[in-house]
Amino acid sequence: MKSIFSAFCWGLLVLSCGPKTFDEQMQTLYSHSVPLIHASQVQKQINSTNPIILDIRSQAEYEVSHIKGSQFIDYECFRASDVAHLPKDSEIIVYCAVGYRSEKIGEKLISLGFDHVSNLYGGIFDWKNQDYVVVNHLNLPTDSVHTYNKDWAKWLYKGIKVYE
Template sequence: MKKIIIPFFSLFILFSGCSNGQQNASTQNSDKPVVENVDTKIFQDLITKNPEGVVLDVRTPEEIANGHLANASTINFYDDDFQKKVGMIRKDQPVFVYCAAGSRSAKAAEQMSQMGFTKIYNLQGGYNGWMNAGFKIVKDANAPTTKAETFTIEQIQSLVAKNKLVLLDFHTQWCIPCKKMIPVIDELKKDFEGKIIFQTLDADANKSLAENYKVVSVPTYILLKDGKEVYRKTGLAPKEEMTATFNKSL
């Protein structure tokens, strides 16, 4: 029997080729960056095509008072707790971030990518470029109008102990999805009046409570029955879903 001899150099090329092929395949699967810098037109188109996404304005309150994009959540990049607030945004949905010209938002996008966000779009030229392009802006729609009420853990525990069903509604003043849910929650309050106690809690003003109930994103809704959690929903929740869950818990 003749022995088949393959030169070492050929083996090297063979296995190098397989390795390179695997690397290329891996690269192709992960070649799409987490952060994409896009112009105003693409930014607008992406927001329209992704209504579940979050538009995030990282400018100062003074800047925002002069105008901002419609339905923008606002978190000041210079706030000491910027990352903690941003961490309350769901990481599996697209985030459209902007500042005045694009510098702060680029830094914010980089921080968010390191925090585990999966898709971030940074507006090149920022708010100034958006205005110069003639796109729609809104003034003062997001300005907080009331000071958030604070509660102790003992107060909420007492409320839960005295009532069979309690819904804890964790939100923040800068969270647009939270504001979108207000009409839904108001309707549910009417539908279940006398049956369920609805307690709204600002997660920024009640950080200890948010930590106690393991709230990592807003809005978060927690239904407690006889002191035990029976339902938890984070993000936008259809009224039908919550109604069905509440009825089962009565």
């Protein structure tokens, strides 16, 4: 009986110590080396200044859905030559599923001399959770979002979760 009670208490402790909200989870991921920008700010920029938006995920993730007009840059095989055609003074917004991988590429862009790089807070998950439109490989609106894997899927509150 004592061991069952101990196991129960241990499990309760582990569950109570983990991130409880999306925002708490995001704060554990970011090193804050790249300025964060929120979905509403990105939408305003899209409507006014037309920033360069880079999707820093896998091809499979990008094909399921992406922010309309974003350019695909593969996180796993990023090279400086992938962005050599972009003006260094461009407004660049990077995103991935939740912002971790895009922050890493954002760091590389800054080290390459890009002056205005921002990381979309919460990535495509928060974009979709805030009811902004994503498009599929045919450039048609979709509710599907690739969630990277089943564990991360819990942070996508709106839309159809795809992780295979």
